[in-house]
Amino acid sequence: MSLSELVRRRPPVVTPGEAAPPAPLPTRKIGWRVRLKRDRSLLLMVTPAILLLGVFAYVPMLGNVIAWQNYSPYTGFLHSQFVGWANFERVFSNPLFVDAVVNTLIITAFQLVFFFPIPIFLALLLNSVITPRTRTTIQSIVYLPHFFSWVLVVTVFQQIFGGAGLINQTLRDHGLGSGFDMMTNPDTFLVLITMQSVWKDAGWGIIIFLAALSTVPPEQYEAAAVDGAGRWRRMWHVSLPALRPVIILLLILRLGDALTVGFEQLILQRGAVGADVAEVIDTYVYYQGVVYGDWSFAAAAGLVKGVVSLALVLGANKLAHVFGESGVYKRA
Amino acid sequence: MNATPTFGRLGDHAVDRRRFLGLIATGAAVVGIPGLLTACSTTPPPAASNSAAAAGDVIPKYIPVTYIDPDYPSVNGSVPGYEAIPDELVQSVKDAPGTGVVYTAMTPLWGTIPPTKGNKYYEAVNDLLGSEIQFQITDGNVYGDKLATVLASAKDVPDWVCVPTWNLPPRFGSEIVENVFQDLTPYLAGDKVTPYPNLANISSDAWKFCVFNGKLFGLPFPGEVITDAIFYRRDVLDGLGITPDIKNGQDLLDLALELTGGSVWGAEDLWNSAAIIHAVPPKWKLDGDKLVHRVETDEYRAALEWNAALFASGAVHPDAVADQSGEAKARFQSGKSLIANDGVGGWHEAMRDNLASNPAYWQQPFDPFHADGGTPVLWKGNPANIFSFLKKTDDEAKIKELLAIANVLAAPYGTTEYDTINNGVEGVHYTRGDDGLPVPTELAATELQPTYIFLVDPPISETHVQYPGYVKAASEWKANAAQYATDPLFYAQQIVEPQQYASIGQPFVDLEKDISRGRKDMRDLDAAVETWKASGGDELRAFYQDILDQQS
Numbered sequence: 001m002s003l004s005e006l007v008r009r010r011p012p013v014v015t016p017g018e019a020a021p022p023a024p025l026p027t028r029k030i031g032w033r034v035r036l037k038r039d040r041s042l043l044l045m046v047t048p049a050i051l052l053l054g055v056f057a058y059v060p061m062l063g064n065v066i067a068w069q070n071y072s073p074y075t076g077f078l079h080s081q082f083v084g085w086a087n088f089e090r091v092f093s094n095p096l097f098v099d100a101v102v103n104t105l106i107i108t109a110f111q112l113v114f115f116f117p118i119p120i121f122l123a124l125l126l127n128s129v130i131t132p133r134t135r136t137t138i139q140s141i142v143y144l145p146h147f148f149s150w151v152l153v154v155t156v157f158q159q160i161f162g163g164a165g166l167i168n169q170t171l172r173d174h175g176l177g178s179g180f181d182m183m184t185n186p187d188t189f190l191v192l193i194t195m196q197s198v199w200k201d202a203g204w205g206i207i208i209f210l211a212a213l214s215t216v217p218p219e220q221y222e223a224a225a226v227d228g229a230g231r232w233r234r235m236w237h238v239s240l241p242a243l244r245p246v247i248i249l250l251l252i253l254r255l256g257d258a259l260t261v262g263f264e265q266l267i268l269q270r271g272a273v274g275a276d277v278a279e280v281i282d283t284y285v286y287y288q289g290v291v292y293g294d295w296s297f298a299a300a301a302g303l304v305k306g307v308v309s310l311a312l313v314l315g316a317n318k319l320a321h322v323f324g325e326s327g328v329y330k331r332a
Numbered sequence: 333m334n335a336t337p338t339f340g341r342l343g344d345h346a347v348d349r350r351r352f353l354g355l356i357a358t359g360a361a362v363v364g365i366p367g368l369l370t371a372c373s374t375t376p377p378p379a380a381s382n383s384a385a386a387a388g389d390v391i392p393k394y395i396p397v398t399y400i401d402p403d404y405p406s407v408n409g410s411v412p413g414y415e416a417i418p419d420e421l422v423q424s425v426k427d428a429p430g431t432g433v434v435y436t437a438m439t440p441l442w443g444t445i446p447p448t449k450g451n452k453y454y455e456a457v458n459d460l461l462g463s464e465i466q467f468q469i470t471d472g473n474v475y476g477d478k479l480a481t482v483l484a485s486a487k488d489v490p491d492w493v494c495v496p497t498w499n500l501p502p503r504f505g506s507e508i509v510e511n512v513f514q515d516l517t518p519y520l521a522g523d524k525v526t527p528y529p530n531l532a533n534i535s536s537d538a539w540k541f542c543v544f545n546g547k548l549f550g551l552p553f554p555g556e557v558i559t560d561a562i563f564y565r566r567d568v569l570d571g572l573g574i575t576p577d578i579k580n581g582q583d584l585l586d587l588a589l590e591l592t593g594g595s596v597w598g599a600e601d602l603w604n605s606a607a608i609i610h611a612v613p614p615k616w617k618l619d620g621d622k623l624v625h626r627v628e629t630d631e632y633r634a635a636l637e638w639n640a641a642l643f644a645s646g647a648v649h650p651d652a653v654a655d656q657s658g659e660a661k662a663r664f665q666s667g668k669s670l671i672a673n674d675g676v677g678g679w680h681e682a683m684r685d686n687l688a689s690n691p692a693y694w695q696q697p698f699d700p701f702h703a704d705g706g707t708p709v710l711w712k713g714n715p716a717n718i719f720s721f722l723k724k725t726d727d728e729a730k731i732k733e734l735l736a737i738a739n740v741l742a743a744p745y746g747t748t749e750y751d752t753i754n755n756g757v758e759g760v761h762y763t764r765g766d767d768g769l770p771v772p773t774e775l776a777a778t779e780l781q782p783t784y785i786f787l788v789d790p791p792i793s794e795t796h797v798q799y800p801g802y803v804k805a806a807s808e809w810k811a812n813a814a815q816y817a818t819d820p821l822f823y824a825q826q827i828v829e830p831q832q833y834a835s836i837g838q839p840f841v842d843l844e845k846d847i848s849r850g851r852k853d854m855r856d857l858d859a860a861v862e863t864w865k866a867s868g869g870d871e872l873r874a875f876y877q878d879i880l881d882q883q884s
Binding site for chain 1: 834
């Protein structure tokens with residue numbers, strides 16, 4: 001096929017103003033051989049990614065079949081006995097699982113309100129107030145904790161807020177009582193883990209928001225200023241609208257992760273405050289599956305979590321469309 | 333993280349070494365019989381019951397060897413002690429049996445993980461072996477987690493794997509052991525052990541405990557009759573002018589509170605101690621002719637109440653309250669807390685780790701006492717608390733070589749092998765003091781970590797002569813404690829529990845922490861016991877009742 005032919009087969013260019021009928025999707029007309037030839041370099045480029053995705057995401061997903069089995073790794077899933085929905089029935093009738101779900105949702109809801117907005121505020125602050133040099137310095141400093149492991153973060157918190165920690169020691173040295181121990185109080189556990197998350201990850205979270213803010217042309221701020229908009233109005237009418245698509249995108253993704261709350265962070269502190277407040281779906285699945293060897297039950301619980309997460313993402317995306325946002329994706 | 337040994341939740345980072353009180357309780361010995369999902373009182377459990385009976389045919393013949401007589405002979409089964417190193421050491425295995433290959437081994441370690449490159453201690457022992465053992469060492473406090481994951485993938489299992497009894501993963505007896513590990517019966521049963529005289533020197537009880545489903549799989553680390561103790565920092569208390577005289581549980585609470593002040597706290601989480609002084613049975617006890625599970629006993633309740641009182645008094649170190657049990661020893665040894673429970677093996681390890689920096693360091697176990705002041709009851713430890721397994725292979729020569737290596741490692745006190753494995757190389761890891769006793773060098777603190785001992789061990793003996801006064805103190809304490817040693821129900825039997833009861837004990841692991849820390853109370857315990865009964869506890873009781881009936 002000649003180049004000119006190829007060009008001819010491409011969709012016609014519609015000149016503006018002309019009331020052209022919407023062109024039918026061109027691909028329908030072109031045979032797959034032609035398309036294959038036309039797009040071969042693109043296809044070649046995407047192959048490794050598809051392979052990776054296949055090998056590390058889709059093939060392992062087949063392993064979920066163990067949720068319907070009485071599985072043991074030593075018999076393998078080819079020979080393990082199928083038990084129908086029995087594992088799912090056990091999951092839903094187990095009060096401990098229900099507790100774990102409730103804890104997970106409470107933590108997610110709390111962090112959605114008290115953690116999610118913080119990087120946005122930080123980004124706005126950094127973007128509007130400070131000179132570039134100071135901004136990058138501050139940025140680097142608030143990034144740093146992101147690279148600490150959770151073990152380290154929990155230890156640092158224990159050394160500061162624990163009963164033998166810095167604060168309590170200071171209080172005791174000055175005879176101001178010695179009851180301060182934030183690490184073992186189940187009532188303030190939510191606040192504690194949110195503090196830890198903020199300290200560790202808020203700095204990291206501002207990257208995307210800063211990037212979005214950097215795309216706002218300065219002229220918009222100037223125009224707004226000329227129109228008499230003060231600092232707050234400029235933020236409200238220029239900065240925030242620029243951030244809105246990103247915020248919504250991240251919010252939807254966060255909802256998809258709603259049932260995933262810091263596994264390491266929680267398992268490290270589970271004993272300190274008790275399972276009543278610190279057992280979440282992930283830790284529960286870990287204990288049932290890995291520790292007690294009930295892999296099928298754990299797989300069923302994990303699968304339930306996956307399905308709910310998917311529903312949350314799809315639902316949130318739909319909601320975003322209703323409000324005229326593009327969300328994570330939009331059907332063509 | 334995580335606190336005291338309790339039920340031995342396998343993933344729990346808390347599990348203390350060589351403890352036994354908790355380790356065979358509900359959640360731990362989770363090993364099942366395949367296809368026994370419908371097990372109930374009417375179905376006799378075959379595999380479980382006959383393993384002990386059949387054990388006699390598959391274990392090695394016992395052929396004792398003695399190289400040197402102990403200074404403190406065994407009393408009531410206590411560990412014999414040796415005060416001095418003999419002038420003439422005997423090399424029990426003349427030629428290094430190895431063929432110069434590298435074998436991998438996975439072991440726990442309660443200590444600082446030593447360097448593997450250029451480690452002169454490893455080089456010396458490997459010279460004796462003739463092959464190289466390459467260790468994959470994991471912190472003992474989290475060993476169970478690693479074990480559970482490694483064993484789930486049979487291909488990744490190292491050639492030689494150490495498995496502490498309290499870390500036995502679920503499905504171990506029913507599935508793992510036969511699929512992953514080598515059946516040693518054809519190599520060691522009866523007279524076949526003769527080529528390995530040091531292995532034949534290990535007691536029959538210890539070998540019996542290595543029998544799973546009627547076959548010999550494990551190599552034992554023979555256990556102590558009394559496995560756990562409550563230690564206090566005698567050097568610190570001496571400095572304070574306090575000579576503890578503990579007669580009952582209240583005395584200990586009072587002492588812990590008295591020692592608390594400033595930035596020092598009286599105690600670590602003493603849950604394991606609470607179980608000891610209240611004589612909480614390790615798993616079952618017989619009430620008349622009815623089996624009563626540990627969690628249903630009055631002893632268990634009393635122990636929980638006692639530990640809750642300890643926490644409530646404020647005498648427990650706040651980091652222990654926060655369940656940071658991994659650092660419990662560090663806190664105790666640095667004097668931030670002054671009373672802690674530990675396995676008796678922790679005693680000489682503490683001497684090893686602290687004498688160099690603090691020559692006055694001394695931790696001493698309290699003499700056994702009962703919480704109510706009566707006669708203490710100390711439940712006997714398993715005849716082997718740790719065992720190791722060889723990876724399954726068709727290569728007979730490899731198994732024989734590994735067993736020959738095990739034979740070197742099991743050399744008893746008085747041999748060159750034992751001396752090197754425990755003390756390292758003279759002039760490198762220790763020098764001889766004026767009294768002829770070895771004095772550890774600084775290098776010993778970094779290089780000489782006990783790693784080979786987790787593969788196989790000679791019959792246990794107290795031989796840490798290098799710590800002045802230690803052998804005497806330890807032997808005397810052990811001889812005294814051994815008079816209270818009592819056989820628990822199902823002593824020394826490797827019972828394989830059906831898998832479906834694996835996790836019914838889980839709530840108690842959390843509950844013990846919750847009640848101790850005042851977050852829950854006895855009503856929650858009652859509720860948990862009811863749930864336990866309903867979710868399989870009563871069936872488990874029937875399972876054990878069957879075994880009991882068959883034995884009587």
